[in-house]
Amino acid sequence: MDKQIEKHQSSIFINNMVESAIRIGLLLVLLIWTYDIVKPFIIPVLWGAIIAVALMPLTLKLANALNGKRGLAATLLALLGVALLVIPLVMVSGSVYDGIAGLTEALQEGSVKIPGPTQRVAELPLIGEPLYDVWALFASNMEAAVTRYSEEIKVFVAAVAGFLGSSLATIVMFIISLLIAAGFMAHAESMSKAVQTVSVRVVGKHGEEWAKLTAATVRSVLLGVVGVAFIQSLLVGSAFFVFGVPAAPLLTFIVFVFGIAQLPATLVVLPVILYVFSVQDTTPATIFTVWVLIAGLSDNFLKPLLMGRGVSIPMPVILFGAIGGMISAGIIGLFLGAVILAIWYELFTTWLKLDQETVSEPAEPELEQKAQSENN
Secondary structure: OHHHHHHHHHHHHHHHHHHHHHHHHHHHHHHHHHHHHHHHHHHHHHHHHHHHHHHHHHHHHHHHHOOOOHHHHHHHHHHHHHHHHHHHHHHHHHHHHHHHHHHHHHHHHOOOOOOOOOHHHHOOOOOHHHHHHHHHHHHHOHHHHHHHOHHHHHHHHHHHHHHHHHHHHHHHHHHHHHHHHHHHHHOHHHHHHHHHHHHHHHHOOOHHHHHHHHHHHHHHHHHHHHHHHHHHHHHHHHHHHHOOOOOHHHHHHHHHHHHHOOOOOHHHHHHHHHHHHHHOOHHHHHHHHHHHHHHHOOHHHHHHHHOOOOOOOOHHHHHHHHHHHHHHHOHHHHHHHHHHHHHHHHHHHHHHHHHHHHHHHHHHHHHHHHHHHHHO
16 A cells, blocks of 8 residues: 555656656746847847936936926937947048058059158167067068068958957947937836836845946946046047047047056057157157146046945956956947946845845844843
């Protein structure tokens, strides 16, 4: 009798296990298919949500000035964002394309003439003599120089072509994300309630608090990291344009990327300073040096002004987020990765603090009872 009961229970267990496995398998297949369907939209929707959170205070102020027309305010901000984010990329891509097209045409016609280096170039520390030799070879015998450095030239051209393709994809992604952000900002109340409901359901009683912390972190990173990098690149780039530095749009964009990755702008500025001193007189070169050095160090006083209070993100977190995001999602991942990793850092540190508070709370009555027993 016992064996029959045991056999029956075993049969029920096996049936339940098989049925559960089938259900889990079907659910897994459904999730995989769903992910494949929504995968192309994850990054633009996520980036649109981040932009909407960062621009929401400005949207409310603009809506009040427009008699409560929040949809119009969101649309205007989206169009302004398209102009501010897309125009620099278009300038950089256009500058690189024009330079390559002109160089290609000149090479085909055989009319490329590079002025020879001055003695100042050879006197530069560390890189002076090698740079002088390479420059002199290209100036005196272009065909021999191209033949000698053909592999390096091919790698450079491939990198530039990849950059142009990535820039075009990024422009399209930015436009889509800004349109999505405009929709989020126009329906902010319903979106906010939905996010808070999901947060409470997933996290628990601290869900609403964590949702507010996430919004504060997004604003802090976009203003204190992306905003500072944008202002710094404008200050440095204006010097490049005023003093006629070659490839000024591309160098300005590199300064912008370095600013987001929390790398010092002086890494870009110092070689340009050496170049300016080698081709211009001492007075304008000195003015250029002072200008770009002050602009390159401007992040030291801009960050305390723009970075949100109470939200302090360590530099390695931003650096890893920016580099990892760029590797995984291209140029737009440069912004997205820094924001996402900063959010996770803040949520993790907050969770640790909550855990410590939870552990310390039960200990207090025990300490009181122990103190009372010692007094007795």
